[in-house]
Amino acid sequence: xxxxxxxxxxxxxxxxxxxxFGMLGIILMFILGTYWLMRPLKDGIFLKMxxxxxxxxxxxxxxxxxxxxxxAYAKLIDTVEKQKLFYVICSCYMSFFIFASFMLAHPTxxxxxxxxxxxxxxxxxxxxxxxxxxxxxxxxxxxFVISNTDSKSAxxxxxxxxxxxxxxxxxxxxxxxxxxxxxxxxLALVVAAAIFIVPLLVKWFITVYPSAAESTNDFxxxxxxxxxxxxxLLLTKNYLLGLLGVATLYEVAGTIIDFQMKFMAxxxxxxxxxxxxxxxxxxxSLNTMTLLFTLIGTSFIxxxxxxxxxxxxxxxxxxxxxxxxxxxxxxxxxxxxxLTIKGLSYALNNPCKEILYIPTSKDVKFKAKSWIDMFGAxxxxxxxxxxxxxxxxxxxxxxxxxxxxxxxxxxxGVWLPIAAFTGRKxxxxxxxxxxxx
Numbered sequence: 001x002x003x004x005x006x007x008x009x010x011x012x013x014x015x016x017x018x019x020x021f022g023m024l025g026i027i028l029m030f031i032l033g034t035y036w037l038m039r040p041l042k043d044g045i046f047l048k049m050x051x052x053x054x055x056x057x058x059x060x061x062x063x064x065x066x067x068x069x070x071x072a073y074a075k076l077i078d079t080v081e082k083q084k085l086f087y088v089i090c091s092c093y094m095s096f097f098i099f100a101s102f103m104l105a106h107p108t109x110x111x112x113x114x115x116x117x118x119x120x121x122x123x124x125x126x127x128x129x130x131x132x133x134x135x136x137x138x139x140x141x142x143x144f145v146i147s148n149t150d151s152k153s154a155x156x157x158x159x160x161x162x163x164x165x166x167x168x169x170x171x172x173x174x175x176x177x178x179x180x181x182x183x184x185x186x187l188a189l190v191v192a193a194a195i196f197i198v199p200l201l202v203k204w205f206i207t208v209y210p211s212a213a214e215s216t217n218d219f220x221x222x223x224x225x226x227x228x229x230x231x232x233l234l235l236t237k238n239y240l241l242g243l244l245g246v247a248t249l250y251e252v253a254g255t256i257i258d259f260q261m262k263f264m265a266x267x268x269x270x271x272x273x274x275x276x277x278x279x280x281x282x283x284x285s286l287n288t289m290t291l292l293f294t295l296i297g298t299s300f301i302x303x304x305x306x307x308x309x310x311x312x313x314x315x316x317x318x319x320x321x322x323x324x325x326x327x328x329x330x331x332x333x334x335x336x337x338x339l340t341i342k343g344l345s346y347a348l349n350n351p352c353k354e355i356l357y358i359p360t361s362k363d364v365k366f367k368a369k370s371w372i373d374m375f376g377a378x379x380x381x382x383x384x385x386x387x388x389x390x391x392x393x394x395x396x397x398x399x400x401x402x403x404x405x406x407x408x409x410x411x412x413g414v415w416l417p418i419a420a421f422t423g424r425k426x427x428x429x430x431x432x433x434x435x436x437x
Contacts, residue, residue: 020209021157024145025164027201031141033168034194035134036283040176041187042130044276045104047266049123051116055262056382056389058124059255062131063378069132070374082144086202089140090195093133097192100126105185111272131378137198139373143365146357154358158351159298166291169346173283179276233368239429239436240364242422244372246311247353248380249415253318253408254341255384257325260404261334263388263397268331286339286346293347302352308423310352314344315419319412326405356422359429360436 046058076085103122104110113120149157175182175190234240261282269275302310321340325333357365387407391400429436 017153017157018160021160022164023201023205023208025161027198027205028141028161028165029168030194030198030201031137031168032165033172034191034198035130035138036169036172036287037175037187037191037194038130038133038172040173040179040276040279040283041184041191042127043262043279044179044272045111045184046123046127047262047275048114048116048272049111049120050118050127052263052266053389053393054118055259056385058127058131059378059382059385061124062128063375063382065128065132066135066374066378069136070370073136073370073374082140082147083202083206085140086137087199089136090199093129093137094192094195096129097188097195100129101185101188101192104188111184135374135378139370142354142373143369146354147362147365149358154351154355158354159294159302162294162298162347162351163291166287166294169287170284170291173280173287176280176283177277179280180273184272184276229367231368231371233364234371237368237436239422239425240360240368240372242418242425243353243356244376245415245418246349246356246422247372248376249411249418250314250318250341250345250349251377251380252384252387253322253411253415254338254345255381256388256404256408257322257334257338257341259385259388259392260325260329260400261331261338263392263400264331264334267397282335282338285335286342289339289343290347293343298347298351301348302355306423307352307355307426308420310348311419311423312416314349315412315415317344319409322405322408322412326402326409329401329405356426359426359434364436 046055050058076088100122107113109120109122145158145161146154175187179187234244265275265278269278301313318341321337325337357369360368388400388404391403395403428434
């Protein structure tokens with residue numbers, strides 16, 4: 001009976017596939033669990049340390065930071081073994097969060113100082129560190145995975161990876177809800193410890209599957225293509241431009257809703273610990289919903305209806321949820337809409353998006369993908385954030401609640417045909433055995 005249920009939900013996963021995708025799921029569990037502990041810290045600390053009027057500026061600054069990061073990353077792809085990138089990047093972030101723990105406890109620089117000011121540079125630094133962690137490490141993980149997976153296995157195995165990862169994405173926000181009890185400096189140390197575990201798990205996976213390292217580390221055999229090669233590929237291939245839309249347009253609409261929720265929550269909760277706790281509850285709710293969907297629905301829907309259907313279903317459901325926010329602009333409705341958009345992005349759009357990269361070359365998987373995941377995603381969030389900040393600062397929260405959803409629905413109108421085109425093109429590539437190079 002259990003075997004029949006497993007086959008219905010996840011397809012005919014072999015024992016070896018189950019083991020391999022299970023190990024990858026554990027790695028992603030620690031990456032996303034750490035990130036989802038960071039996210040409530042980022043928002044709670046920044047809003048109270050720097051101030052709500054500067055949140056969009058932080059989004060913009062994150063885009064400017066990502067440009068040199070993307071170029072440096074593209075250069076490292078040509079010169080450093082992929083698994084070693086995990087070691088280097090995670091070591092840097094682990095060191096930063098050990099330092100952050102001491103800074104948060106500092107009597108004037110840290111949280112005991114209740115005066116919000118844009119001059120509090122550590123608040124900016126912490127925000128940018130967390131933004132770039134999510135961009136770099138999650139991107140590196142998926143680039144590593146798709147280089148070792150074909151489309152058929154991915155439809156069965158990627159949802160299984162997401163299911164395991166949700167254990168971390170629920171645990172991380174739960175720890176954030178303990179902020180009033182544990183204190184934010186101690187939570188920063190928990191972040192550092194969790195980051196330390198990630199490269200150890202990558203080393204474990206490479207030891208069990210040495211061929212995974214070989215298949216992604218063929219740079220010594222190839223001509224070095226330069227740090228902007230990925231950007232050139234992105235701008236000259238229609239399929240990749242479509243993939244860019246699939247991977248980023250939802251971020252514009254989602255960020256508008258996200259800012260509505262953050263501004264309303266900031267007005268409701270008066271301390272960084274309580275605000276962090278609220279965002280922790282949001283993270284737990286979001287990732288519990290994602291877990292349930294990926295557990296019983298993602299793989300089945302992808303295999304039964306196909307990638308194109310899934311890519312179109314996401315903006316359709318997002319549009320329905322955004323419409324509800326426009327009609328009933330309360331914190332509870334906005335909370336539910338944010339859950340819907342983010343939950344579907346994690347449970348449905350993200351595994352579909354990663355599958356779209358399978359019929360592409362190594363340069364696309366590691367270099368063009370890095371520009372999409374890093375610069376494209378950050379730019380989309382910056383756009384949504386600046387729209388929200390402009391409405392809020394110039395017209396007030398009521399106008400943001402009135403006009404923000406209308407703009408988000410306009411984005412959905414652009415997003416839908418792009419999703420349909422990209423899904424159909426992917427099916428053509430898979431059927432013909434061609435690759436985008």
